[in-house]
Amino acid sequence: MGVTKSEIFTDAQNEIATLAKAFAHPARVAILHQLFKSETCICGDLVDEIGLAQATISQHLKELKNLGLIKGNIEGTSVCYCINQDKWQEMKQLLTAFFDQDIKSNCC
Amino acid sequence: MGVTKSEIFTDAQNEIATLAKAFAHPARVAILHQLFKSETCICGDLVDEIGLAQATISQHLKELKNLGLIKGNIEGTSVCYCINQDKWQEMKQLLTAFFDQDIKSNCC
DNA sequence: TTTGTTTATTGCAATATTACGATTAATAAT
């Protein structure tokens, strides 16, 4: 018990859930927002900008990177993080398609 | 520790995270998909359709209802669940606006 | 080489989520 039964769902359903998890925590939303609006996207700047410990930000960055939504370039001792635009578009398509479903019958 | 620090994020960031949680589990994705495509939206049918226990489905339905994304109408002994289209549109707008952000500078 | 800077990882504690059996509540059917 307590473990998600991925095997009983379709691939599409699991994929949507996995992608949605990226946005299911305000710290990750804040990180992504920062990456969109900011000139620089150095990890350390994100730590300063958002008020969480360095280890915590690093962990959230790792999750976003694992999903492929961001990528990191090493620049000397620091790492520059950016949105992975290809993957971002792919995610956007999948989720907006889900949001744009139209109702077959509205019984209530 | 282990508790999300909602107070350090903006209302918009918290709202996006809260809404995204609706889709962050495949069972809820499956439930919503079923509500969109199905003629009937009786709780019991969802239990049959998706392979989870009645208590589990009921719990997921409660979460979706708390978010306002679905509503339930009592019909005799059964309950008919449906998408709340107003809230669905509102959610869609908020999330697609986030997805449609355009990048200021792409440094990597 | 030694020191400083920056990020990743480890280890741990606490909270949150997921799942389900058992029970309860509410209505329908007999």
Place this chain on the structure above:
DNA sequence: ATTATTAATCGTAATATTGCAATAAACAAA
């Protein structure tokens, strides 16, 4: 009234997530 049906809730167990201090790793600067 009794029984059956349906859904919500309670209690509990297990896994997942969040957060951070401490440490490690990797590189730059002196």
